[in-house]
Amino acid sequence: MSVQNGDEWAPRKNIIIIGSGWAGSTLETSLDETKYSLTVISPETTTPCTPLLASAACGLYDFNIVETPIRHTIKKIKFVKARVESIGFKAKSVKCIPCFDDLSVKDFTLDYDIVVIAPGSTNHTFNTPRVSEHALFLRNARDAMKIASRIQDCFEKASIPGLTDTQKRCLLHFVIVGAGPTGVEVSSELSDLFSTSYASLYPHLKPYVSIAIHEDYAMSSFTKRNRVEGDCLHTKEMGRINAGLVICATGNKSTDLEDSLPVKKTPRNPRILTDSFLRVYSPDSELLDGVYAIGDAADVENACLPTTAEVACQKAKYLAKALNVAVKEEFQYQQAAIVACLGQNDGVVSGKTDYSGAQAWIAWRSKNFLWTRTWRQKVLIVVGWVLNLVTGRAIAQFAPR
Ligand SMILES: Cc1cc2nc3c(=O)[nH]c(=O)nc-3n(C[C@H](O)[C@H](O)[C@H](O)COP(=O)(O)OP(=O)(O)OC[C@H]3O[C@@H](n4cnc5c(N)ncnc54)[C@H](O)[C@@H]3O)c2cc1C
Known part of the structure; x- marks a missing residue:
């Protein structure tokens, strides 16, 4: 297919976007489909609305609200449920493995004119023995469901007579x-x-409930003596800590794809290094033709940007504009307010102006609302708040075992 581009008829360029997270999905919705043929490749058919996950795990929102489908009717994108295994920068192609074991096709290759690498990051476990099997993580709605289900199991187990x-x-x-x-x-x-x-449903257990946060440094200083088992955590500093549930929120590490790519990386906590136009370098510092990287997986030279959805979305919007209308300005991150919830109608806002208390909590709730992408999600968020006020949190949601 061809499109009129200025005075000339030019073929639509093929853009492959690797990853359907905040970066990939924002880019895909912002690119001009009359100029580009868009293909998103990801093992996930949805984008998790990560700022809402903790609330969903604790019954404030329905799990459906916290994932947005990548396939939608607004744009004609191609979506391929597969994992990109490697990128041939010379051949301008990506090798993919389908996310289904029962297919005769075991791998396939797709050609690109432009590839945007946005595979995000993965859980950092600091190679702590058994942490992946026994602790829970929080990256998507499936994780949130598991946490909700395990919390309920802990209360039900503790209610068994004779303990x-x-x-x-x-x-x-x-x-x-x-x-x-x-x-x-x-x-x-x-x-x-x-x-x-839970206090009103399990009043007999109220005196036994406790929550503890262990600092990141405790995790990063884990040695062979430190590990997580089914019902306990062993740390070098505190020895054995018995727990019903261990949730790991120990930060990010690079994905397998990012680790395997022959591109220039940042020195510490390696991320793909880009110039200020978000273009990727070869290991010998040459710019690779038609290769961009955005989101958690990449950092801009001399910028040291945080791994946040805010940065991922700003980069994706910048890149879409740059590709749509060929703007020549460099990418510049605009510091946004960072909002966090502290519980019991308390919150904290920092980044632009710093404040805390109920006002900050309202800012956090409003930001939750703004993070969602569809009207359906926005309406359901408000319904969630109202139901929370009237009937309390939905703690009996169905969650897979
Ligand atoms: C619980 C939680 C709460 C958060 N809250 C906030 C917040 O309030 N504000 C904020 O700004 N940020 C927040 N963040 C951080 C934010 O979610 C990340 O910075 C953001 O998701 C990064 O977007 P991304 O697109 O780079 O990566 P991701 O969103 O992780 O998406 C990466 C995508 O790439 C896919 N992928 C991975 N490997 C491959 C491969 N080989 N081939 C194809 N696809 C692949 C993945 O399946 C996924 O779809 C939070 C994160 C978490 C976990």
Whole structure:
């Protein structure tokens, strides 16, 4: 297919976007489809609305609200449910593995004119033994469901007759490893959940419930003696800590794809290094033709930007504008307000102006609303708030085991 581009008829260029997270989905919705043929490749058919996950895990929102489908009717994009295994920068093609084991096609290759690398990041476990099997993480709605289900199991187990006080205390001890924004938000939501809905449903267990946050440094200083088991956490500093549930919010590390790509990376906590036009360098510092990187997976030279949805969206919008209308300005991050919930109608806002208290909590709730992408989600968010006020949190949501 061809489109009129200025005075000339030019073929539509093929853009492949790797990843359907904040960066990939924002780019896909902002690119001009009359100029580009868009293909998104990702193992996930949805984009998780990460700022809402902690609230969903604690019954404030329905799990459906916190994922936005990548396929939609607004734009004609191609979506391929697959994992990109490698990129041939010379051949301008990506090699993919379908996310289905029962297909005769085991891998396939797609050609691109432009490729945008946005595979995000993954959970950093600091190679702590058994943490991946026993602790829970929070990256998407599936994780939020698992947390909700495990919390309920802990309360039900602790209600079985014959348990000692110590056993109840252990089952109802909730440990969050990582005191960054996610760790703090999860613990605030847990605290709200336990002091409201769970307090009225399980009044007999109220004295046994406790929440502890373990700082990131404790995790990063883990040695062979430190590990997570089914019902406990071993740390070098504090020895064995019995817990009903351990949630790991210990930050990000690069994905397998990012690790395997022959491109220039940032020195520490490696991320793909880009210039200020978000273009990717080869290892010998040559710009690669038609290759861009955005989101958590990449950082701009000399910028040291945080791994946040705010940065991912700003980069995606900049790149879409640059490709749509060929703007020549460099990317510049505009500092946005950082909002976090501290529980019990308290919050904190920083970044632009700093304040805390009820006003900050309202700012956090409003930002939740703004983060959602569809009208359906926005309406359901407000319904969630009203139901929360009237009937309390939805703690009996169906969650897979
Ligand atoms: C619980 C939580 C709360 C958060 N709250 C906030 C907040 O309040 N404000 C804020 O600004 N930020 C927040 N963040 C951070 C924010 O979510 C991330 O910075 C953001 O998701 C990064 O977007 P991304 O598109 O780069 O990566 P992601 O959103 O992680 O998406 C990456 C995508 O790439 C796909 N992918 C991975 N490997 C491959 C491959 N090989 N091939 C194809 N696809 C692949 C993944 O499946 C995924 O779809 C939060 C994060 C978490 C976990």
